Amino acid sequence: MSKLPHSSSLVRNRSAGSVTARAGVLGLQGDFAEHLVTLDRLGVEGVDVRRPEQLDEIDALIIPGGESTTIGKLASQYGIIDKLKDRVAEGMPVWGTCAGAIFIAKDVPGHPHPLASLMDMTVERNAFGRQIDSFEADLDVKPLGEKPFHAVFIRAPRISRVGPGVEVLARLGDGTVVAARQGRLLATSFHPELTHDERFHRYFLSLGKS
Amino acid sequence: MASQSTPDRNGSKGTWTLKTGLAQMLKGGVIMDVVTAEHAKIAEEAGAVAVMALERVPADIRAAGGVARMSDPEMIHAIMDAVTIPVMAKARIGHFVEAQVLEAIGVDYVDESEVLTPADLKFHIDKHAFKVPFVCGARELGEALRRINEGAAMIRSKGEAGTGNIVEAVTHIRAITEGISQLTELGPDALEKRADEYRVPVELVRQVAKDGKLPVVLFCAGGIATPADAALMMQLGAEGNFVGSGIFKSADPARRAKAIVEATTHFRDAKLVAEVSRGLGEAMRGLSLDSIPAPERLAVRGW
16 A cells, blocks of 8 residues: 555645645546545545536646536536537546546547547447446556455447557456556546545556646 | 456346445436337436336226236337337336346336236335336335335335425425434434334344435326426435326427426426426326325336
8 A cells, every 4th residue: 555656746745824625526427426525535635526617726627427428518518618619638647437537539430529628539339338337357557556455347449449558457367458548638437436445546546747 | 368366247236235226317307108119218308317208198997997917029020120218118016027027128117106007905016126226106114114024226206106296205205305314313222113104124223223214216206287386396305207107298209308307407497497387288187196096096007
């Protein structure tokens, strides 16, 4: 545990007043509450983001699991996508889990709704089948150390193509890519917020200082 | 390449984490009853997080009378092919073979539902025996915990389906949330007594008392007809909404569906709920509860 990245970049003092930095979780739909609970356990203030102006109050954003069509629709309708693109251009880290990974991908074949299109990868929805094909598996994730990460895949997408600037972080045994990073953008097909292992959240929070 | 220690994708399936996990992904969303592939597309386009495939919406089941059963697998398949969001379907209370059929078809969630005519007056389905997750209705906390103990991975308050009348949904969600807050104040002996009354293991009651919430996601169902109804249920503690007859029995289903989705997300934003409620056209006509004779009430089915 001690070798893992810590959230110090976000729990830092800003200027004179000791203001703790904040991480947002897009709260339009899905399991945003589970991410907020994990952030709280790590001592980071979480913000339930439902309006574009809230993106100015946070230093990092998690896009949770949920239905990507619903999240994409609500986000574009209320001007969140445009604002998010501005904040990412300014260097704000963004992490998408499952539906969130779909939301930030540049290329999503057949997706009916507008998405943020931030990270250079192709993400295929429901790539493993329907709910009865949902599964759990242990993954080796390099930046998280030796211990495997137990991953929960629910009607999960897969990352079928990564662009030149994208680093693959984890694969299934058959080689399918299920976690990747491009600079301060992070994508996982699975749900670290549904387990009690906080290493992925710590890793994400460390990206802000990279 | 993946390292040797990484298992292939054939990891464990049908686990409790996966069953309850899908419901977590539906939170803050609206699940809509649809009877055709065309309805399903309208629902998906409006932002539904899932659809419930059935042959008749509850208002029509109520009007038709007779025995209401599981839908024709052909229409369920047509709806599964039409949309990319999860598809749920209903089995009769206790009819475990209808549930087996729905699992074989590949639906994402089975609703063991009082809207259909019960098949067993003694036993609900043993839901632990399935890989597909189940949602069940409840009118109060004891009923919710009995269903969870049988393996339900999601609970919905029952309301009175097909009425467009929110009063029963309010009664049931309040009974569930008040039951939970009472548990949080009870001592060990009183919790054991309560577990006896509820006919569930004391561990389950202790867990709810400790967490102050159900161990599974709680949605509202039965009577939502307007965006304000949807926001009301969210403010009363629902984590999402099922809407049945309320959408496709209204004058402009596409607009109303979208408005109910937005009101469910922004349920504390009265200005927004006001905005989306403007000019939606006729809501479904609705029924007063007094006009429904006791034998025709759906919520009392199940126990």
